[in-house]
Amino acid sequence: MEILIATANAGKAREFREMLGDQQHAWKDLSAFPKGEEVAETGSTFRANACIKASAYARRHAMWALADDSGLEVDALGGKPGIVSARWAQIHQAGAGDAANNALLLKQLNNVPDAQRGARFVCVLALADPQGRIILTARGDVEGEILREPRGTNGFGYDPLFRVKSMGIAMAELDAARKHAISHRGSALKRLGTLLERVGGVGA
């Protein structure tokens, strides 16, 4: 079946294409359509926002749509930035974009000792049918710690500041294949893929 990858985030779109390369379904992305109104992420959780985006784009384009909501939960910040990870610096009027977000996070954790720098990347994927009535969701996460300075140049977002616990190196030091094998988005997609294979032609 044909599935729309419903993300305007270039980093996420690239990862989806990399991870989905060998799948049996036909994937379209938003670039195939005229730019529509942005979908308001009014939910208070990753899952709620992923569902809102998936069902809105599915209805808009009358096809199955896959959306992602993901972010970084930092223990020392009580789980923030969480669902506002991409806008963290903006919210604090400290610029915008990956570099500003990373700089702000480093500053916020400046006095936090090594033992208390735990964090995790979380991703929830939602796949909605063309009517937005059926939604499959899958969650993935990866545990780590926030470094004291950026390391590596791969990936996007907070990847340079995130030391993967099980590997001892920064997410941004992993090449795409190694990142996808352990990342939150990779895990969620594997779970959803298993579901999807079994569900097959529903609604198609």
Added chain:
Amino acid sequence: MEILIATANAGKAREFREMLGDQQHAWKDLSAFPKGEEVAETGSTFRANACIKASAYARRHAMWALADDSGLEVDALGGKPGIVSARWAQIHQAGAGDAANNALLLKQLNNVPDAQRGARFVCVLALADPQGRIILTARGDVEGEILREPRGTNGFGYDPLFRVKSMGIAMAELDAARKHAISHRGSALKRLGTLLERVGGVGA
């Protein structure tokens, strides 16, 4: 696979049992377990609350769990009572329970003309895996109008005040089998059932 029906609402539990009677899965309900802490419904939509309940009960009892969030959306009340349908009278300090909810709704719509009494029952079902990582959701709805006085004695909740548009009689005038064939919960369950059949043994 074994699935927990995660509802403390006696009316919903009965309907699930009636509708699921001939399914291939083994269904347990909450009465099989010691009464645990209630799960806080902190979401702002039916879907968010259904997911919160399904994943909380799935993790608590380490098994697949099915939860429901449903309610009545009344056009003349801007879509209320919606997610607070079961507590509508309570919220307005006008008693508690089905009779009080129905009495309050009648009062609120007292001056609303026939042409503006449109409403719908909405149900979102969520089925979560034992880790709460994978969730399947399905939505069902049924269109109708709010009557000026209760009719029928079947069902529960707002059923006596809800005239089913496609049939011209109140939901509470339908016997169980006829209600399930057209109801919001019946539609959602049929959609989820199709998915479930195909997903089969995932996580089992």
